Amino acid sequence: MCGIVGYTGKLNAVEVVLSGLRKLEYRGYDSAGIAMLHDCSMDVLRAVGRVDALARKTANISYVPHNAIGHTRWASHGRPSEINAHPHCDNTGQIAVVHNGIVENYSTLRSELLQSGAKFLSETDTEVAAVLIGHLYKGNLVEAVIQATQRFEGTFALGVVCIDHPDMIVGARRGPPLAVGAADDGAMMLASDALPILPYTRNVCYLEDNQIVALQPGKMELYANGVQIEARLQKICWTAEESERGGYRHYMLKEIYEQPAVLRRLAANLVANAGSLSPVSPPTFNLDNFPLNNDALRKLSRVVIVAQGTAFHAGLIGRNMIERTVRIPVSVEYGSDFQYRDPVIDPSVLVISVSQSGETADTLGAVRLAKERGCTTLAIINTVGSTIARESHGVIYMHAGLEIGVASTKAFTAQIAALYVLAIHIGLQRGTLSDADAVRRVADLLQVASRVDEALACAEQVKAVALKYKDSANALFLGRGTGFPLALEGALKLKEISYVHAEGYDAAEMKHGPIALIDERMPVIVLALKGRRYDKIISNIQEVKARGGRVIVIASHDDTEIADKVDDVIRVHDDRGIMNSIVCAIPFQLFAYEIAVARNCDVDKPRNLAKSLTIE
Numbered sequence: 001m002c003g004i005v006g007y008t009g010k011l012n013a014v015e016v017v018l019s020g021l022r023k024l025e026y027r028g029y030d031s032a033g034i035a036m037l038h039d040c041s042m043d044v045l046r047a048v049g050r051v052d053a054l055a056r057k058t059a060n061i062s063y064v065p066h067n068a069i070g071h072t073r074w075a076s077h078g079r080p081s082e083i084n085a086h087p088h089c090d091n092t093g094q095i096a097v098v099h100n101g102i103v104e105n106y107s108t109l110r111s112e113l114l115q116s117g118a119k120f121l122s123e124t125d126t127e128v129a130a131v132l133i134g135h136l137y138k139g140n141l142v143e144a145v146i147q148a149t150q151r152f153e154g155t156f157a158l159g160v161v162c163i164d165h166p167d168m169i170v171g172a173r174r175g176p177p178l179a180v181g182a183a184d185d186g187a188m189m190l191a192s193d194a195l196p197i198l199p200y201t202r203n204v205c206y207l208e209d210n211q212i213v214a215l216q217p218g219k220m221e222l223y224a225n226g227v228q229i230e231a232r233l234q235k236i237c238w239t240a241e242e243s244e245r246g247g248y249r250h251y252m253l254k255e256i257y258e259q260p261a262v263l264r265r266l267a268a269n270l271v272a273n274a275g276s277l278s279p280v281s282p283p284t285f286n287l288d289n290f291p292l293n294n295d296a297l298r299k300l301s302r303v304v305i306v307a308q309g310t311a312f313h314a315g316l317i318g319r320n321m322i323e324r325t326v327r328i329p330v331s332v333e334y335g336s337d338f339q340y341r342d343p344v345i346d347p348s349v350l351v352i353s354v355s356q357s358g359e360t361a362d363t364l365g366a367v368r369l370a371k372e373r374g375c376t377t378l379a380i381i382n383t384v385g386s387t388i389a390r391e392s393h394g395v396i397y398m399h400a401g402l403e404i405g406v407a408s409t410k411a412f413t414a415q416i417a418a419l420y421v422l423a424i425h426i427g428l429q430r431g432t433l434s435d436a437d438a439v440r441r442v443a444d445l446l447q448v449a450s451r452v453d454e455a456l457a458c459a460e461q462v463k464a465v466a467l468k469y470k471d472s473a474n475a476l477f478l479g480r481g482t483g484f485p486l487a488l489e490g491a492l493k494l495k496e497i498s499y500v501h502a503e504g505y506d507a508a509e510m511k512h513g514p515i516a517l518i519d520e521r522m523p524v525i526v527l528a529l530k531g532r533r534y535d536k537i538i539s540n541i542q543e544v545k546a547r548g549g550r551v552i553v554i555a556s557h558d559d560t561e562i563a564d565k566v567d568d569v570i571r572v573h574d575d576r577g578i579m580n581s582i583v584c585a586i587p588f589q590l591f592a593y594e595i596a597v598a599r600n601c602d603v604d605k606p607r608n609l610a611k612s613l614t615i616e
């Protein structure tokens with residue numbers, strides 16, 4: 001998704017902005033640009049491709065600007081090209097604008113502006129925004145931005161500069177996040193998230209919807225609905241070092257290896273009495289922001305989980321956990337569909353959103369609809385202070401740390417663990433889970449990190465298997481029960497970072513159609529742990545083998561018979577419940593990673609993808 005960075009202060013603004021844009025690369029982008037103010041003039045440079053291409057262009061400037069705004073663009077209106085890249089200027093060339101989001105009524109505004117003589121160079125909605133701001137500008141930039149944003153339908157985070165105000169940046173937000181930072185030396189920054197700001201200050205303020213900010217060195221003025229209000233800065237607790245690769249070749253790999261630590265931290269944060277668990281001392285949880293008291297919990301009629309992508313897959317696993325534990329119906333919905341389908345919900349329904357970024361527009365829309373219909377909303381979120389976290393009645397933070405790799409890994413397993421805790425908590429409150437069972441389950445949670453450590457020790461073996469199949473054009477992932485969402489996730493990981501076409505299916509569903517795809521060129525990755533459905537999975541494997549398919553299984557560590565039936569075996573130490581879904585995610589993540597590396601794909605910046613999808 002597009003990224004914005006602005007800096008006004010004593011340092012070389014080009015250097016600050018370019019280094020900030022590099023920190024936002026994880027969001028995904030296809031072009032980049034910068035507007036630099038200097039001595040009552042402005043230069044705008046743009047380049048298709050990586051920030052490095054833009055940096056080569058800025059290397060030729062002969063002055064040191066102290067005010068600049070930059071942008072990485074993820075194409076929504078108009079293909080990736082220099083002309084469509086941001087910043088865009090108004091017709092006088094005095095005002096430059098960077099934008100994340102979509103101005104939905106841009107064609108109406110464009111027609112109006114054309115009628116009054118305006119000209120457009122690009123196909124973008126952002127240029128319409130810039131031209132409109134220029135049209136409304138009568139010497140007061142803040143006023144012009146306020147008036148223009150009142151006319152915008154849709155979503156935007158904006159950064160605006162103007163030659164007449166050479167040390168000022170104006171920011172505006174409705175939808176996509178926008179953070180501002182105030183450094184001790186008076187410098188002010190604006191960015192799509194706190195990462196570019198952190199090297200300069202930890203004092204950050206996230207703009208709320210419909211707020212506008214005017215930044216000048218030593219001065220920050222915040223406006224809500226046109227009225228000036230006090231800006232409240234908060235201290236960001238994670239460090240700039242967390243955003244480094246820490247010796248790993250890719251962020252994705254680093255984040256895969258962070259999972260044991262994340263799970264240990266999550267358990268330590270959420271389980272209040274981990275040290276004294278016993279059947280007479282059942283688990284209690286640190287759920288300070290839980291939105292329902294015990295009485296309300298008992299009155300719940302059902303649960304709806306809303307999420308997208310990987311978080312949706314975690315939601316499917318959470319559904320199984322909650323249904324099994326609480327005996328209450330749970331459905332899992334794409335927020336994108338839920339919010340427009342006129343779903344049947346009422347105040348007795350708990351709507352749980354699951355999101356790493358806490359900014360996903362599709363999920364946010366579903367949360368807003370649920371609130372409108374009187375439902376209680378609970379968010380399971382990684383990014384502290386994000387929009388979904390703020391707008392929900394309650395929040396459980398995963399504290400998985402910054403996830404930079406576009407392919408979500410540690411957030412996925414943390415989401416499963418958080419949903420698991422939630423299921424135990426609701427089960428205890430509603431009396432469907434005995435104290436002794438709750439103790440057993442929490443003991444499993446406390447052990448899961450060690451099991452993940454063991455699963456990570458199989459990395460070399462997974463790599464060897466991956467290398468055998470790296471040239472396959474397709475792959476099928478199969479699983480049953482909780483193995484089905486894992487199959488979906490395994491397929492998603494593979495396709496998003498290695499561009500191998502992959503599908504995840506319930507293993508039983510294979511015979512209802514996908515079996516037609518099986519031949520000797522089709523690797524089929526099957527989750528076949530010993531358990532209730534093991535015999536059925538073995539039958540599904542035989543169906544694949546009978547048609548010449550090549551089978552890789554993720555098998556239980558002690559399954560001595562399976563090797564004869566398949567082509568390759570990756571073993572995990574499985575126990576039960578939460579162990580299996582979290583532990584089995586590891587070989588899937590590593591498999592996708594190794595194939596992507598072997599195919600020379602840009603693992604951390606896969607094509608066309610964005611980390612935080614703030615548009616619908």
Ligand code: F6R
Binds near residue numbers: 310359360363496
């Ligand atoms: C896949 C991936 C995406 C996200 C989805 C939701 O690896 O990262 O599918 O899971 O876009 O994002 P969040 O969790 O931020 O709401």
